[in-house]
Amino acid sequence: MRGIVFDIDDTLYCRQDLLVKAAEDVLGVRIDDWREFIRIFYEKSDVNMAGLESGEVTTRETNGWRYEETFRIMGLPFKHGDGCIAADVYLELQSHMFLSENMKKALDAFASDPYTRLAILTAGESKHQWHKVDMLGLDKWFDRANIIVTGDTDFSKPDVRLCRMIEEQLGLKPDELWMIGDNYDKDITAALDAGWxxxxxxxxxxxxxxxxxxxxxxxxxxxxxILISNRLR
Ligand SMILES: [Mg+2]
Structure with missing residues (x-):
């Protein structure tokens, strides 16, 4: 038996493209160095993730602030308030987010394998992350009981206690579990600390x-x- 645990943002679907596109739409410029844009934007996310998870600030406020910080650091032309507009555009774009055909294929194969259990560990505000679960139709492959949103818990990634919650939920041992994620400091660090x-x-x-x-x-x-070739064993 094995458990495969996915992060959502930028793992199950590509969020970066949407974040950059929203900024380009609002500022009316092309952002050539999108890697640097994303690097700064994500760096800013760590600053107020705790407030987001506790519900002190909303995803819109946080993203608006992150956008304006990123605009400022990159020297992009903006006026105060553009960050929140970009956050709104990003939210609108998110309603069109989708899983790639190959990702669906991989999830189909896992979901029909009796020796594989699937779970999700995602960081952020509860309502916002559950909305993504619905938008992406993840119910098709993931039992809702096996989806953990950090905003619903007392812990933040990479707290190893989140991994223990999943082990208990799936009834699996650490070395039977795989973490699939894009964020080294959150997803991979949690997995390494948990022995996954x-x-x-x-x-x-x-x-x-x-x-x-x-x-x-x-x-x-x-x-x-990697997922389809079944190298996770
Ligand atoms: Mg991620």
Missing amino acids: HSVWLNRRGLPEPERRADIEVFTDDELTD
């Missing part, structure tokens, strides 16, 4: 860390290849 296997989707080509994931891939296609 892991696949790191290193979208931004960050340098190799000291403690390595079992498998490292760089693109969505590489990730779905």
Whole structure:
């Protein structure tokens, strides 16, 4: 028996493209260095994740602030308030988010395998993350009881207690579990601390860390290849 645990954002679907597109729409410019844009935007996410999870600030406020910080640092032309408008556009774009055909294929195969249990561990505000579960139609493959949103718990990624919750929920031991995630400091660190296997989707080509994931891939296609070729054992 094995358990495969997915992060949602930028793992099950590609969120980066939507974030950059929303900014381009609002500012009316093209952002050529999108990698740098995403790097700064994500760096800012760590600053107020705790407030988001506790419900002190909303996803809209947080994203608006992150956008304006990123605009400022990158020297992009903006006026105060554009960040929240971009956050609204991003939310609208999210209603069109989808799983790739290859990801669906991989999930179909896992869901029909009697020796595989699927789960999700996602960070953020409860309502916002559950909305994504619905938008992406994840119910088709994931039992809702096996979906953990950190905003519904007292813990934040990479707290190993989140991994223990999943082990208990799935009835599996640490070495039977795989974490699939794009964020090294959150997803992969949690897996390493918990004694799980892991696949790191290193979208931004960050340098190799000291403690390595079992498998490292760089693109969505590489990730779905790994999932479909059944190398997780
Ligand atoms: Mg992610």
